[in-house]
Amino acid sequence: MTFKDTPEARKMSIMYSLANGYDLQQLKSDPTRLKYICVGDYPFVCHISKGSSEGGVKFKTLKPKHTCEDANTVASYLKKMLGRYPKIKVKEMRESLKAAFKVNISESKCNRAKKLILEKLKGSVLDKYNKLVAYANELTLNNPGSDVIINLSKYAFEKGKRRFLRMYICFQAMKSGSKSGLRPFIGFDEIFLKGKSKGQLLVAVGQDSANHFYSFAWAIVDKETKLTWKVFLGQLQNSLDLKMGEGIIFI
Secondary structure: OEEOOHHHHHHHHHHHHHHHOOOEEEEEEEOOEEEEEEOOOEEEEEEEEEOOOOOOEEEEEEEOOOOOOOHHHHHHHHHHHHHHOOOOOHHHHHHHHHHHHOOOOOHHHHHHHHHHHHHHHHHHHHHHHHOHHHHHHHHHHHOOOOEEEEEEOOOOOHHHOOOEEEEEEEOHHHHHHOOOOOOOEEEEEEEEOOOOOOOEEEEEEEEOOOOOEEEEEEEEEOOOOHHHHHHHHHHHHHHHOOOOOOOOEEO
């Protein structure tokens, strides 16, 4: 194929990219030549330069094969979506891809991508849990006097595996701050944690004379129950040396 000049060739290359949903990177652009590759590090290469005898410019190298839609690439696009909505249907995944990237992905390819992503997400979550003890040690090492407590499930070593139950954190700076002019008030709240692991976050806060809130401690628990609150309150009592709570308002 021959073009009148490089501006025309550039225009047609852009139209080709938009029409097919490909993300092309322009490596060269001057009055006599153009070169494009796929930004996804895939085989596509297009090299356009001036013809030897006839006028205009034409393809000198063209490797049109795109593998941008293989399962691994689709997985990278969908990883965030499946992290939030792991039960999303393949049909909805395909519709999302078509709307966002103007590509039609087969049902089988989407299904493979979904399985690949969920397997990787499961592995990454387990890796993070396995690093919790090291994280707790690092916190106490760099914040002497802090309380960082990890509790394991009663089934902790079932089948030789440790099972996380809850985690409590109260930094030494928060302990010191609790005795520095704050009002005799401690408020409690909880919030649901979304994502793959879920659970709930329990928090304890104070308030200064300017009505600014001050975090005392927080805990990640499997669910909000009388037991989880009892454990959290007991840990907070020890951290802040509350004794029996005389003179303090709890909300």
